[in-house]
Amino acid sequence: MHRRTFLQSAAAVSGLLPLAARPSFAGLYQAAAVATGDLDAVRGDGRPVTLPASAIKDLAASLRGPVLLASSPGYETARRVLNPSIDRRPALIVQPTGTADVRRAVSFASAHGLLLAVKCGGHSFSGMSTCDKGMQIDLSNMRGVRVDPKARRAYVEGGTLLGLVDHEAAAHGMVTPLGTVSHTGVGGLTTGGGFGRLARKFGLAVDNVVGVDVVTADGSVRRGDPTENPDLYWGVRGGGGNFGIVTNFEFQLHPFSGTVTGGEVVFPIDRARDLLRVYAEWSQKAPDEVYVDFVMSQPPGGKGGIALLHVCYCGDNADRDLAVLRTLGTPMANTIKVQRYVDFQKSGDYTDARTMGEYMKSGFTTGISEKLISGIIDGFEPHPARSTGVFTQHSGGAIGRPPVGTCAFPHRHAQHALMAAVSWKVGDDGAPHMAWAKKYWATIEPLTSGFYINEVNDESRAVLNANYRENFPRMVAVKKQYDPTNLFRLNANVQPA
Numbered sequence: 197m198h199r200r201t202f203l204q205s206a207a208a209v210s211g212l213l214p215l216a217a218r219p220s221f222a223g224l225y226q227a228a229a230v231a232t233g234d235l236d237a238v239r240g241d242g243r244p245v246t247l248p249a250s251a252i253k254d255l256a257a258s259l260r261g262p263v264l265l266a267s268s269p270g271y272e273t274a275r276r277v278l279n280p281s282i283d284r285r286p287a288l289i290v291q292p293t294g295t296a297d298v299r300r301a302v303s304f305a306s307a308h309g310l311l312l313a314v315k316c317g318g319h320s321f322s323g324m325s326t327c328d329k330g331m332q333i334d335l336s337n338m339r340g341v342r343v344d345p346k347a348r349r350a351y352v353e354g355g356t357l358l359g360l361v362d363h364e365a366a367a368h369g370m371v372t373p374l375g376t377v378s379h380t381g382v383g384g385l386t387t388g389g390g391f392g393r394l395a396r397k398f399g400l401a402v403d404n405v406v407g408v409d410v411v412t413a414d415g416s417v418r419r420g421d422p423t424e425n426p427d428l429y430w431g432v433r434g435g436g437g438n439f440g441i442v443t444n445f446e447f448q449l450h451p452f453s454g455t456v457t458g459g460e461v462v463f464p465i466d467r468a469r470d471l472l473r474v475y476a477e478w479s480q481k482a483p484d485e486v487y488v489d490f491v492m493s494q495p496p497g498g499k500g501g502i503a504l505l506h507v508c509y510c511g512d513n514a515d516r517d518l519a520v521l522r523t524l525g526t527p528m529a530n531t532i533k534v535q536r537y538v539d540f541q542k543s544g545d546y547t548d549a550r551t552m553g554e555y556m557k558s559g560f561t562t563g564i565s566e567k568l569i570s571g572i573i574d575g576f577e578p579h580p581a582r583s584t585g586v587f588t589q590h591s592g593g594a595i596g597r598p599p600v601g602t603c604a605f606p607h608r609h610a611q612h613a614l615m616a617a618v619s620w621k622v623g624d625d626g627a628p629h630m631a632w633a634k635k636y637w638a639t640i641e642p643l644t645s646g647f648y649i650n651e652v653n654d655e656s657r658a659v660l661n662a663n664y665r666e667n668f669p670r671m672v673a674v675k676k677q678y679d680p681t682n683l684f685r686l687n688a689n690v691q692p693a
């Protein structure tokens with residue numbers, strides 16, 4: 197997926213901070229310990245609450261990982277998410293080193309009724325993983341992967357970024373399908389669904405989770421799998437962070453050659469309409485081994501716009517299965533080549549400075565009709581001060597095979613995830629750009645069917661509820677059972693009542 201084409205912004209993703217650069221835990225304990233005053237915070241229901249200094253001190257003393265307050269080293273990095281237009285300041289941040297710390301932090305948040313944010317990779321566009329005046333649990337000290345090649349399993353800690361899973365699995369000639377940018381968090385990506393370059397072949401990330409350890413709102417840790425707490429296992433796979441914090445994921449692995457044929461064919465933006473027509477037809481009938489995204493991107497100023505097809509092929513007859521690419525005419529650039537999957541997975545990583553604000557609308561399609569093509573192309577407007585982009589993520593194939601009730605993820609009908617994004621210079625007023633994106637999307641939205649909860653933004657409760665489709669009643673029941681006070685509410689939230 198080519199979010200980077202529009203959303204180029206982040207070099208200093210907090211999760212990428214090397215261990216050596218992290219402040220020492222001892223120093224951070226001290227930071228919490230020297231906090232002399234009580235702390236003003238907010239509860240999940242928005243009411244103010246005062247946290248006594250003694251309670252924070254006790255919390256810090258009970259953890260192996262640090263508690264960060266606004267004055268602590270590391271606080272500024274931890275509170276941020278990838279989208280730099282999100283600027284929130286938690287009252288306190290806990291960085292657990294393991295499940296025991298997560299349990300203590302959750303129990304503390306629960307006891308004080310705190311607004312609680314959970315951060316893994318920090319890629320939530322709408323900034324669900326940070327908050328103002330609540331508690332953030334930042335899982336960035338919980339990153340690790342163990343592969344059991346005989347059992348074909350990967351055991352992945354809840355704060356891990358997906359590139360590490362790709363890397364460790366590849367060393368055993370295996371893979372599990374995750375997302376397309378190596379520094380996206382496994383935690384957020386997987387609990388929401390998890391679309392990636394191999395999902396048409398091997399299914400969504402949720403379809404490859406065979407077990408989870410979850411810290412629930414009462415501070416206990418529970419196993420979720422087909423036989424133990426099956427409701428929790430069901431809900432965590434598509435219900436986002438609604439039911440608790442996953443401290444460990446167990447993924448099934450697939451034998452995999454480790455190489456793919458991948459890259460992009462790039463054309464000037466005036467080819468967008470006919471490229472989208474070719475894409476609409478090809479993406480619908482291609483074999484599961486073909487993954488292809490359409491991207492249309494216009495930088496600020498109205499010049500230099502491009503339209504491209506981004507391809508990842510994991511079969512063994514690229515000449516035959518990618519033949520359509522030879523009918524498109526001469527591109528401005530063609531980067532398609534045989535390459536290591538783990539390298540291709542890093543090709544969309546951000547390397548530039550975090551200078552752009554971002555906003556996005558998204559929805560699933562059941563196909564790309566001529567009407568949808570007109571909506572996408574005719575409404576697209578260059579602007580002097582923003583980047584504008586439309587892109588798809590190819591779905592269908594193995595994604596659509598499990599029945600809808602298999603897990604909480606309900607959008608098995610999706611043939612594409614369609615996204616429209618704007619970005620602008622941080623410091624500029626983002627409001628007109630967001631307003632334009634909403635207006636543009638208003639024509640497209642009726643031609644989509646549901647949306648990805650990992651791209652949740654400012655949707656109403658009714659819209660969110662309806663988006664869980666026929667799975668909604670079971671979502672409510674599971675929420676009632678595991679999070680009756682709605683401690684975990686910063687997500688595509690399901691209310692327990």
Ligand SMILES: Cc1cc2nc3c(=O)[nH]c(=O)nc-3n(C[C@H](O)[C@H](O)[C@H](O)COP(=O)(O)OP(=O)(O)OC[C@H]3O[C@@H](n4cnc5c(N)ncnc54)[C@H](O)[C@@H]3O)c2cc1C
Binds near residue numbers: 199278318324687
């Ligand atoms: C550059 C970029 C590329 C992307 N590419 C893809 C893609 O290819 N495929 C795709 O499907 N999506 C993609 N996304 C969307 C992505 O799935 C969501 O943004 C997702 O929420 C990111 O997860 P995270 O852990 O990085 O996010 P965070 O911001 O850290 O967390 C988001 C939410 O996830 C929940 N959460 C995080 N960790 C846990 C955990 N351990 N247990 C329980 N809940 C948890 C919390 O509710 C949290 O609010 C992309 C986003 C970006 C910015």
